[in-house]
Amino acid sequence: MTVHNLYIFDRNGNCLFYSEWNRKKQAGISKDEEFKLMYGMLFSIRSFVSKMSPLDMKDGFLSFQTSKYRLHYYETPSGLKFVMNTDLSVSNARETLQHIYSNLYVEYIVKNPVCVLGHNLDSELFSSRLDAFIRALPYYSPRAA
């Protein structure tokens, strides 16, 4: 039961925030390339899903899973994208991501007059609160499962 990593992208594809807790394998490419690839993959999945869908969708793409991990996705109406990779035991992290947005991002970044939106989030308060929140999650355990 663990959280591997978390990405936050803005509406233009810039990665605003990234942190990892239990990542066992790096992607083999530089961090910048990895962010671009991740954003590109999500953009393509969203477009793929909107074309393939047999009915009109309300929330759109929610998550995908492979044999080893599950990627959870939450997009705010302002185009901010929250992406979290966990292991397979976590079935629904949408509320967690919504909580991260409304109680952490909005409180510590948006309401911070010093933080410029659209650039890398370098608020230490945000990072430490986010870290504490993730570690306190019921499905987080420091030893990788």
Add this chain to the structure above:
Amino acid sequence: MVIFSVYVVNKAGGLIYQYDNYVPRAEAEKTFSFPLDLVLKHHDEKVIVSFGQRDGIRVGHAVLSINGVDVMGKNTGEGKDILEYLRDANNYPVSIRFGRARLSSNEKLMLASMFHSLFAIGSQLSPDVGSSGIEMLETDVFKLHCFQTLTGIKFIVLADPRQSGIDTLLRKIYEIYSDFALKNPFYSLEMPIRCELFDQNLKGALEVAEKAGNFGAGS
């Protein structure tokens, strides 16, 4: 509890088989008077709604028919450009039917290849070692399941999110593929599948899976 469609993708990412089991077509037909309060635009040889939602008509819906006559791409049934036709006040009141556009074969080919690449990227970006590609993709309206065989063939099933037993169904489809496509002496590997027995047995398997709601281990 429904299975929407089945796609089979070969090693190179090309679509070799596609079957639509259930296609829910939510359409809305309304009579409009001048001026039209929806904004329409050209997109991919179709006319779609770009702004304005009312009475079951959503952004992204395409114009399907005007005054009962099916449209042909960007033109009405009679060959006139749709946007020109709707800008002319003399043509009103007009009855237009909107709905989700059906995917053309070309679009299905492109989407299958797109998924083939996304499958591989999902494996590359894995934070854990030894991960496969995307096996299940979930949205609020459908769930996409994918099974990749050892030879690189992908069987993709789109189903209702609550439908269970899809894993067994995917393996059953693999079995049907090896029985009726691979053992067919006139079928060439990696080519589009045009085998009647494959179609029949696939339909049968889908019916059983839908009825049971759960493709039993005993079958």
